[in-house]
Amino acid sequence: GQQLNQSPQSMFIQEGEDVSMNCTSSSIFNTWLWYKQDPGEGPVLLIALYKAGELTSNGRLTAQFGITRKDSFLNISASIPSDVGIYFCAGQPSGVNDMRFGAGTRLTVKP
Amino acid sequence: EAGVAQSPRYKIIEKRQSVAFWCNPISGHATLYWYQQILGQGPKLLIQFQNNGVVDDSQLPKDRFSAERLKGVDSTLKIQPAKLEDSAVYLCASILGPSGTEAFFGQGTRLTVV
Numbered sequence: 001g002q003q004l005n006q007s008p009q010s011m012f013i014q015e016g017e018d019v020s021m022n023c024t025s026s027s028i029f030n031t032w033l034w035y036k037q038d039p040g041e042g043p044v045l046l047i048a049l050y051k052a053g054e055l056t057s058n059g060r061l062t063a064q065f066g067i068t069r070k071d072s073f074l075n076i077s078a079s080i081p082s083d084v085g086i087y088f089c090a091g092q093p094s095g096v097n098d099m100r101f102g103a104g105t106r107l108t109v110k111p
Numbered sequence: 112e113a114g115v116a117q118s119p120r121y122k123i124i125e126k127r128q129s130v131a132f133w134c135n136p137i138s139g140h141a142t143l144y145w146y147q148q149i150l151g152q153g154p155k156l157l158i159q160f161q162n163n164g165v166v167d168d169s170q171l172p173k174d175r176f177s178a179e180r181l182k183g184v185d186s187t188l189k190i191q192p193a194k195l196e197d198s199a200v201y202l203c204a205s206i207l208g209p210s211g212t213e214a215f216f217g218q219g220t221r222l223t224v225v
Contacts, residue, residue, distance in 0.1 A: 004153075006153075031212045033212060033213070033214075035216075040218070040221075041218055041219075042115070042202050042204075042216030042217050042218050042219050043154070043202075043216050044216070045213055045214070045215070048212070048213050088153050088154075090153075090212075091212075092212045097159070097166060097167065098144070098156050098159050098166075098167050099144070099156070099212055099214060100156070101146075101153035101154045101155070102153050103151075103152055103153045104152070104153050
C-alpha cells in the first residue's frame with residue numbers, strides 16, 4: 001500500500017500567494033520526486049531530488065529532500081492560475097526498486 | 112523526443128468483460144511501469160518491467176490482471192474479467208535505466224466498468 005503521507009489534501013489560495021506542501025514517510029527514501037497532474041493527463045515531473053538535504057529549484061518551484069530522508073516539501077512562489085492541478089510526491093523507498101506515490105494535494109488558485 | 116504513447120484513451124465495458132490496454136514507452140527506455148489511479152487517489156503500482164522481464168508484480172491482482180512486454184519495447188495490460196472496482200485510469204510510465212526514477216508518463220487510459 002501507500003507509504004507516503006501527503007498534506008494538505010487541498011488548498012485554495014489567491015493568485016500571487018506562496019504555497020507549501022509536504023510529504024512524510026515512516027521509512028527512508030532514496031529519491032523524492034514531485035509531479036503535477038492536470039485533468040485528463042498523466043503526471044508530469046516537476047523536480048527530482050537524489051540526496052538528503054538537497055534543495056532544487058525549477059522556476060517558481062522549490063523542493064527539498066529532508067535530512068532524515070523521510071520527508072520532502074514543495075514550495076510554489078507567486079502562484080498563477082495555471083498552477084491549478086494536483087501535485088503528487090513520489091519516491092523510491094530504500095531497498096525497493098519502484099516508485100510510490102502520495103495521495104496528492106489539489107491546488108486551486110483564485111484570480 | 113516522442114513521449115509515452117497509450118491507447119485507447121477511453122474504454123467503457125460491462126462487468127465480466129475483458130479489456131486490454133497498450134503502451135509504447137519512450138524509445139530506449141528499459142524500465143516500464145503500469146499504474147492504476149482510482150479517482151481522487153495517487154497512482155498505485157501494478158507491475159514493473161525491465162526490458163522484457165518482470166521486476167515486481169506483487170501488487171498485480173493476478174487472478175484477473177495480466178501484463179506482458181514480450182520484446183522489451185511495448186506492453187499490454189489485460190483485465191479478464193473486469194469488475195466494477197477496476198474503474199480507474201491506467202497509466203504507463205517509462206524510465207531510461209534500471210533504477211532511475213525520473214519516470215515519464217503517458218496520458219493514461221480511462222476505464223469505466225458498468
